Amino acid sequence: METPVFMPVGTQGTVKGMLPEALKEIGAQIVLANTYHLFLRPGHELVRKLGGLHRFMHWDRPILTDSGGFQVFSLGDLRRIDEDGVRFQSHLDGASHVLTPESSMAVQEALGSDIVMAFDECIPYPASREYVAASTDRSTRWARRCKEALRPQTGAALFGIVQGGMFADLRARSAEDLLRIGFDGYAVGGLSVGEDASLMYEMMDFTLPLLPADRPRYVMGVGTPENLIEGVSRGVDMFDCVMPTRNARNGVLFTTFGKISIKQARYGDDPQPIDPDCGCYVCRNYSRAYLRHLYMSREILASVLNTHHNLHYYLNLMGEIRTALEQGTFAACKKEFFRKRESAVGA
């Protein structure tokens, strides 16, 4: 896997609207799947029985699975936390379930994940120092239990997740504790949860240097194209975000000159591709006018083509960043990235 890398999100064992072949065509090296969703439906034991998630979803490149923690904690009143883990009710049918560090490892193993994430709490923002400290320390204890629970024979990598909210000293304590346990890679969790971008960058600036440079550093759930290039500046190796796929389904498309909303009437008779600077399948073959027509007509192909373009945009951007890093021209690449956006008149 070449880094820095962006991981398309395939929540339910499919990157919404994308064939695996199309993902490969646009250079996806790895996808992220959600443990919580697959645990509930179709169930991890079923996926194991059918040969694992790779075979199930017809994807032969790496898969990273999250721990299920993020979704479970998002359930609000439907979950109860204690030291052992989280009891929660399914958003699908209200059935009661428990996820613990041990069961999260077992589920991710059954799915056949290549990169397993430790079970933690993604702390909401804002949160009191007291809450953040207690939650972060519990996540650290859970991380230790994850490392003990994951069987080495699976061959999967296990990543620890630095928490600590927006408190630098708690971030530092989390990182030190995790490093003492020792993981194959380190994620920074609890960012992009509603804080200002400047605060997010501040936390990255502070946290990333605490993590070993010879292990992958992954900032979870981030972010915009701007966040990606700023993240790479700060040493991030891995990203994931629903933004390109979810925005696509809402008709919001990424271009070198910024975002456009394809539903706008101005695109109704526009023969241009989404982005004249883009070489993707969609931009080579379809006009904005056609894409607007598909979107307004609620056609399946609207989601398919918009997702293809947006993921291509993200993956292509990461490819350009990797090339610039290899050639020592990253600073110029970053400058050009922002210059194009600022000089935008083309849309």
Add this chain to the structure above:
Amino acid sequence: METPVFMPVGTQGTVKGMLPEALKEIGAQIVLANTYHLFLRPGHELVRKLGGLHRFMHWDRPILTDSGGFQVFSLGDLRRIDEDGVRFQSHLDGASHVLTPESSMAVQEALGSDIVMAFDECIPYPASREYVAASTDRSTRWARRCKEALRPQTGAALFGIVQGGMFADLRARSAEDLLRIGFDGYAVGGLSVGEDASLMYEMMDFTLPLLPADRPRYVMGVGTPENLIEGVSRGVDMFDCVMPTRNARNGVLFTTFGKISIKQARYGDDPQPIDPDCGCYVCRNYSRAYLRHLYMSREILASVLNTHHNLHYYLNLMGEIRTALEQGTFAACKKEFFRKRESAVGA
């Protein structure tokens, strides 16, 4: 174009869920687009301005357009017929429009259709002899106006449509009248509108021999795989139907041993492909269990993969029929088709 041929339906300028490349991969030779829908949205003049429907939807093989009549007449209370044409209200925004033989030709011309259908009334079933006779004669007068209106320089073929309801003598009169006007091909309309299959076959048996064998004979809106093979037996060259695409979106899949509903719990852990005898992309790479999971999870890929399989089934069946016709083995092919269905235990 090789016949007999099945035409996938691309109502709004897209065969729902299918990329044009995927359509070609499974052997689609021609698609059908709906004049009524494209007239209302995005508008035929817009499509013309953008280079025609082929370019708009990125499809470089033939396109047949219907006349708009079928949809307009389906609007019930929202339309009023007179000798000139039909005044109707858009199902999208209630706006008032008129379609006449002349405007239907103009719209189909603007779309850049390769095969233009005459503007007619698709008579509902059941209908009184009096209604059928009057409607059919009006459709004949409209067909004459269509022939006068369509400009020869478009290079498009114009098909007349035999009506006459379920009355053999009115079918005969319609066919004779149309033959006298002279068209590039002849369709049989007003079938598969709720009548028993035996009555539909009776009407085909009666009507098809009245049409010239050296011109394409097209039975509109038909039908099931069984209807296709029975239709070919009776001399039909062209078919279209939403059945493979619409059923796909509802999780109903066609196989050599009959239809299956992928939502059934029995497929939840089934590692088999939809149809072990099928060589399509979906059957080569995905299990029934995965397809059920996608369907239950309301994933976009459910529609994409199910549509791919169902259209492959239809187009492959037509390919087998063409080969059998060439080799003089059609009777055996038809027998085998029904034998597989009757001996089905596999699902």
